[in-house]
Amino acid sequence: MSDATQTQAAEQTQTTRKPLIAGNWKMNFDHLQAIAFVQKLAWTLKDAQHDYNDVEVAVFPPFTDLRSVQTLVQADKLELKYGGQDVSTHMSGAYTGEISANFLKQLDCDYVIVGHSERRYRHVESDETIAAKAKAAKDAGLVPLICVGETAKDLERHEPSAVPANQLRGALIDFKPGDDFVIAYEPVWAIGAGSAATAEQAQNVASVLRNVVRQALGEETAAKTRILYGGSVKADNIVGFMKCPDVDGVLVGGASLDVEGFAAIVRYKKHATY
Numbered sequence: 569m570s571d572a573t574q575t576q577a578a579e580q581t582q583t584t585r586k587p588l589i590a591g592n593w594k595m596n597f598d599h600l601q602a603i604a605f606v607q608k609l610a611w612t613l614k615d616a617q618h619d620y621n622d623v624e625v626a627v628f629p630p631f632t633d634l635r636s637v638q639t640l641v642q643a644d645k646l647e648l649k650y651g652g653q654d655v656s657t658h659m660s661g662a663y664t665g666e667i668s669a670n671f672l673k674q675l676d677c678d679y680v681i682v683g684h685s686e687r688r689y690r691h692v693e694s695d696e697t698i699a700a701k702a703k704a705a706k707d708a709g710l711v712p713l714i715c716v717g718e719t720a721k722d723l724e725r726h727e728p729s730a731v732p733a734n735q736l737r738g739a740l741i742d743f744k745p746g747d748d749f750v751i752a753y754e755p756v757w758a759i760g761a762g763s764a765a766t767a768e769q770a771q772n773v774a775s776v777l778r779n780v781v782r783q784a785l786g787e788e789t790a791a792k793t794r795i796l797y798g799g800s801v802k803a804d805n806i807v808g809f810m811k812c813p814d815v816d817g818v819l820v821g822g823a824s825l826d827v828e829g830f831a832a833i834v835r836y837k838k839h840a841t842y
């Protein structure tokens with residue numbers, strides 16, 4: 569398929585992919601703060617008449633908050649999705665400190681993040697480990713949100729898309745056509761930096777990543793798979809990313825910890841001209 573045909577195909581299918589705005593809280597908020605945050609977010613979005621069918625919203629609290637979030641979501645019948653920030657490659661047994669995908673599923677998690685750069689680099693997780701985590705999530709009925717991204721050092725030696733594309737190929741090794749997963753392209757140099765990639769940079773890598781999915785799992789899977797951008801996303805830069813044909817949402821870190829700021833990101837269509 570030529571580049572032009574691929575871009576045209578991407579533009580046509582983007583409308584069928586529901587945008588996902590995801591907040592990764594990282595190691596912030598205890599369970600009481602989590603309850604207060606989710607309640608306030610739900611009220612803010614309700615007041616703003618947010619349509620969750622139009623734009624999906626998910627939060628990724630620390631493990632210790634998940635039961636509280638589940639209780640609140642169920643009691644108040646919230647349409648908010650949630651998930652874990654990491655998962656074990658194992659399902660049960662003598663793995664001190666690990667949390668299995670089945671445990672997350674039992675808490676009605678929808679998603680789980682795998683391969684975040686803070687795990688890849690600070691916890692030295694290999695592509696093989698991340699592939700095993702993505703498989704464990706899938707096998708338990710969770711949708712893995714697979715993070716990929718290049719460091720500033722990678723950029724000295726490679727094209728921007730080279731490392732993320734390789735990471736994605738590695739993570740998808742056990743996936744079949746039709747499987748559900750989400751990809752988050754997070755250039756490591758933009759995470760927590762205060763300065764994001766440009767929309768053009770995000771689109772260029774996202775389109776390569778969609779091609780990786782196309783080559784590995786076929787056109788149908790490539791067309792339905794959502795690709796998020798992450799790295800210093802805020803209310804004042806999200807619109808540029810959401811206009812990219814291959815970007816279907818964002819994974820927000822720091823700016824997801826402020827209810828008003830995160831709600832403004834969720835409501836990006838209100839401050840955009842489409």
Ligand SMILES: O=C[C@H](O)COP(=O)(O)O
Pocket residue numbers: 592684754758759760761762798799800801819820821822823
């Ligand atoms: O998971 C989220 C990313 O690491 C982005 O974090 P950030 O929005 O604070 O740059």
